[in-house]
Amino acid sequence: NAGVTQTPKFRILKIGQSMTLQCTQDMNHNYMYWYRQDPGMGLKLIYYSVGAGITDKGEVPNGYNVSRSTTEDFPLRLELAAPSQTSVYFCASSYPLRGPSSYEQYFGPGTRLTVT
Amino acid sequence: DAKTTQPPSMDCAEGRAANLPCNHSTISGNEYVYWYRQIHSQGPQYIIHGLKNNETNEMASLIITEDRKSSTLILPHATLRDTAVYYCIVRVEGGTSYGKLTFGQGTILTVHP
Numbered sequence: 405n406a407g408v409t410q411t412p413k414f415r416i417l418k419i420g421q422s423m424t425l426q427c428t429q430d431m432n433h434n435y436m437y438w439y440r441q442d443p444g445m446g447l448k449l450i451y452y453s454v455g456a457g458i459t460d461k462g463e464v465p466n467g468y469n470v471s472r473s474t475t476e477d478f479p480l481r482l483e484l485a486a487p488s489q490t491s492v493y494f495c496a497s498s499y500p501l502r503g504p505s506s507y508e509q510y511f512g513p514g515t516r517l518t519v520t
Numbered sequence: 521d522a523k524t525t526q527p528p529s530m531d532c533a534e535g536r537a538a539n540l541p542c543n544h545s546t547i548s549g550n551e552y553v554y555w556y557r558q559i560h561s562q563g564p565q566y567i568i569h570g571l572k573n574n575e576t577n578e579m580a581s582l583i584i585t586e587d588r589k590s591s592t593l594i595l596p597h598a599t600l601r602d603t604a605v606y607y608c609i610v611r612v613e614g615g616t617s618y619g620k621l622t623f624g625q626g627t628i629l630t631v632h633p
Contacts, residue, residue: 509566
């Protein structure tokens, strides 16, 4: 198992550009999540998905879009990048069953994004 | 979700036990205590969770007080590789929570040689 993989590892964007952060998991997890982490801060939930075709907003969704067409993939789209979106982005997935195990999340290595 | 309070930083000597406290005085009966850690520049890593009984796994032990208002994560023999930010998270199980986690500032644990 590769676990949760994210691409790219690093990216520099100019203001107003768009990009898609890729996330793939090979553990057959139904639940997937996108978090962002600003320097010195904890992680904040952007979007999450409980299965293919089902997504919902987290704490900080503005400026982002997601889709979930397959169980494995959960891409995060940034439209019109702004300096405030400079952050480290983490994708995570968790077990499909409800209950305490659904909180045992597996995280990817992160994408470090700079918007200038 | 119950709010958690953790000290911003702690130090520990290599080979000694690291005891990381977490206060969650407003925890309700169906909320679990979860611990994650984040080693520098990496994604967070699940450590352990519990409801009211003490729990132990290969990484750590979790001690929850009888009134459930606080807990302690114990790393029995800390190594330099345990230097990380440790997050204590309280979440309700089931319903529409869908496994979402809320991360606070955590405790920066530094293990010294």
